[in-house]
Amino acid sequence: MTGKPGKVTQREIARIAGVSQTTVSMVLNDRDGSNIRIPDATRERVRRAIEQSTYVADPAARRLAGLDNKILGVFTYESALSPESMDFYGPLLNGIERAAESLGCDLLFFTSSPVEEGRRRLFHRNTRLRLADGCVLLGQQMDGEDLERLVAESFPFVAVGRRDETDAPVPYVGIDYGALTGRLLDRAAELGHEKVLYLHRDLNSPTARDRLAAIGRAPGALAVAPFIVGDDLSDLPQVVARSGATAVFAEDAFLVEDAALVLADPSLSLAALAEVRGHRIGGRTLSGFHTPRQQVAAEALALLQQLISTPAEEHGGIEIQRLLQGEVALGETLILRGGTR
Amino acid sequence: MTGKPGKVTQREIARIAGVSQTTVSMVLNDRDGSNIRIPDATRERVRRAIEQSTYVADPAARRLAGLDNKILGVFTYESALSPESMDFYGPLLNGIERAAESLGCDLLFFTSSPVEEGRRRLFHRNTRLRLADGCVLLGQQMDGEDLERLVAESFPFVAVGRRDETDAPVPYVGIDYGALTGRLLDRAAELGHEKVLYLHRDLNSPTARDRLAAIGRAPGALAVAPFIVGDDLSDLPQVVARSGATAVFAEDAFLVEDAALVLADPSLSLAALAEVRGHRIGGRTLSGFHTPRQQVAAEALALLQQLISTPAEEHGGIEIQRLLQGEVALGETLILRGGTR
DNA sequence: CTGAAAGCGCTTACAG
DNA sequence: CTGAAAGCGCTTACAG
Incomplete structure (x- = not known):
């Protein structure tokens, strides 16, 4: 795999244009500073030689020589x-x-x-x-x-x-789930809810922690109980009934969907503390967040x-x-x- | 952007292990042929030096030296x-x-x-x-x-x-649309159709030509009339009526969907000469192809x-x-x- | 204005 | 068994 027969290099271009390889490099990179001044004639000659060939710079060599690769x-x-x-x-x-x-x-x-x-x-x-x-x-x-x-x-x-x-x-760019969670909880309080059950999988990620932290700062009128779920949600109706929650939130839209399947009560409010675009529960658009991904x-x-x-x-x-x-x-x-x- | 402070090279490893840079390269690439034989002791020393460092080969240099990059x-x-x-x-x-x-x-x-x-x-x-x-x-x-x-x-x-x-x-790997088209036309003939209208956008691609070619070879009992459509399909009902076609095929599923919107006649058969997975017309799964993409x-x-x-x-x-x-x-x-x- | 030279980090003949 | 050297194709000081 060394055979690169069709490969044209700066040396080849230099030969054709009758200049040094250095000059070809200069022309290609528009090096035209204080101490380097290439006459338009030479420049043109090199340009033409390049156009006539199929030359493209070898990115590996560029990189090795210390340039950005883009x-x-x-x-x-x-x-x-x-x-x-x-x-x-x-x-x-x-x-x-x-x-x-x-x-x-x-x-x-x-x-x-x-x-x-x-x-x-x-x-x-x-x-x-x-x-x-x-x-x-x-x-x-x-x-x-x-x-x-x-x-x-x-x-x-x-x-x-x-x-x-x-x-x-x-360095990171993320979404402020803490602030979003706070605002959704405010909204729930406004709608009269006093007890909310929060379903999550106990993931060890910063955003999971951000949600839980925001839940810990829920408005005084609202009590939010975190609840760790596994794959089997069949106990969920009992858990909800026992908790007296009137709303069930979950850490993502899929989990809300799964929960909704076992939770038949239509008076129960549902929401995801995550992106909900495209998600519906029984024909209704799911409440949650829109995140600018x-x-x-x-x-x-x-x-x-x-x-x-x-x-x-x-x-x-x-x-x-x-x-x-x-x-x-x-x-x-x-x-x-x-x-x- | 030349500052790569954290970068460890083979030279550095060689210095630590007390061998030449060449030897490091040999060890790394498991060069162990007839005339090169590196004693396990040396090999181990180099290995340890590498493990202790954060060395990773510079892919640009490897590439420049003529190796595959994967x-x-x-x-x-x-x-x-x-x-x-x-x-x-x-x-x-x-x-x-x-x-x-x-x-x-x-x-x-x-x-x-x-x-x-x-x-x-x-x-x-x-x-x-x-x-x-x-x-x-x-x-x-x-x-x-x-x-x-x-x-x-x-x-x-x-x-x-x-x-x-x-x-x-x-070199190419593609899907045999000609064969698929032939088989769908056979099926249409079996179902009693004698006239089919084929909607396409007159694209200049090999697969578009393959479909048209296969249509040209339609079974004798079946007449398939190609018809070039633009963005506006409002004339379509007239065209179909005039042609006497009992089935309308199109070059892709989206075009069938668009056509179905203006073609209200439920006795008209529809199919796409393309992948139809996930496409439905009025609740029915669209006829067409499954392609192994x-x-x-x-x-x-x-x-x-x-x-x-x-x-x-x-x-x-x-x-x-x-x-x-x-x-x-x-x-x-x-x-x-x-x-x- | 332009070229010869060094160097980027690697691999691979080629000599010891 | 192992190292010094050349070379991959480029860029960039450094001399003319």
Whole structure:
């Protein structure tokens, strides 16, 4: 696999144009500063030689010589392009693709990373991480060690979603689930609810903690009881009855849907503390949040680009941790206490 | 952007282990042939030095030195990750991701390619194409010149979908739409239809031509009239009435859906000469094809890998043009002539 | 204004 | 068994 017969190099162009290889490089990179001044004639000669050939710069060589590659890495802790993950990753990937287009960057997906314990490993023997100028990380849960190491090696990266599992501050762009949760709880209180049951899977992620923390700060009139669920929800009706809750919230829309299947009571209010777009319960739009996922992705790439193009000493001036505000989706399943859906 | 403070090189490892940089390279690449024999002791010393450090090989340097990168390029002529394109690209991308995982390859998406006349350009000033060992091309229509040039530069690539726009034989993996069309027409004849109207947009793609060619070979009892449609379908009822057709086929499921909106007659049979999964007309599953798109993607990557790892002289032994068989989806909209949906 | 030279980090003949 | 050297294709000081 060394045979690259069709490959044209700067040396070849130089030969044709009758100049040195250095000059070709200068022309290609528009190096035209104080001490380098290439006459238009030479410049033209080189240009023509290039046009007539099929020359394209070898990106590996450029990179090795110290230039940016305009390649951004995309690392996902799970499969990104499977049908199941599209609900979550789809809008993010779309935002990333569009941002990359407008930044003029290519996207390197680290699909080769070996899977261990169900999750991909970022660092491994032959990681191509370094080929990228920087990397965005996606996934509900991330590996704290990966993050620490990226910081330690001062490799530019941005996590999508809030992170707090490390000592060193990690650059991220996320959604302010705490604020959203607070607002939805306010809304529930306004509608007369006094007891809410909150279903979750006890995930160990920052956003899961943000939701729980916000629940701990619920308005005085409202008591919210967290309840950890497993795969089997058959006990749920009893739990709800015993708790006296008039509303059931859950950490994501799928969990609300599952709960709704076993919870037949139409007077029970339902909501997800997460994106609800496209989700309906018995024909009614689910109450919950609208989260600006495309915008998160776009801002993550913009931040990454900023980190890449700013010398490390000046990183202090950059806001590296950003939470974007979503909005509460009122929906039709969070209703007046005592009403019916 | 030259500051790579956290970067460890082979030279550094060599210094620590007290060997030459060459030896480090040998150990890393398990070079252990006839004339190179590294004692386990040395080997171990190097291994430990590597483990203790955060060394990872620089992929740009490896590539420049002539090795494969295990990076496969993905070029799409349109946006690949937008919600609209997911219907078409989704299963293909999913197949590509999975195949890449099992081949141990990363995926480079050429999102930076400048868009001209609504389509991306493969070759441009700073293309990173060469960074990949090879490339898969996706898109309904492709640029013949791009394909010619790839062949001329003997850059390994595989097109997804049949291609015939070049003189040189282009490697591809596609679906045999001609065979599928033939079988659906047979089915229509069996159901008693004698006249069918075929709606299409007169696209200039090989698969579009394959469908038309198969229509030209329709069974004797069946007359199929191709009809080119624009965006406005309001004339369609008249056209159908005038033609005397008892069935209307179209080149894709969306076009059938659009046609169904203006064609109220429930005795009219409908079908798409394309993938129909997930499509319904008035509650009935649409008749058409089931196409193995994930398999197409997987086979395209396998073929690409084969082309990459086989010396060019032996390419003659590889079947580079492959058509996969799909199956006819009987559905509920292609019915007995005279029946009602 | 332009070229010869060093260097980026690796691999692989080629000499010891 | 192991290292010094050349080379991959580029960029960028540094000399003319």
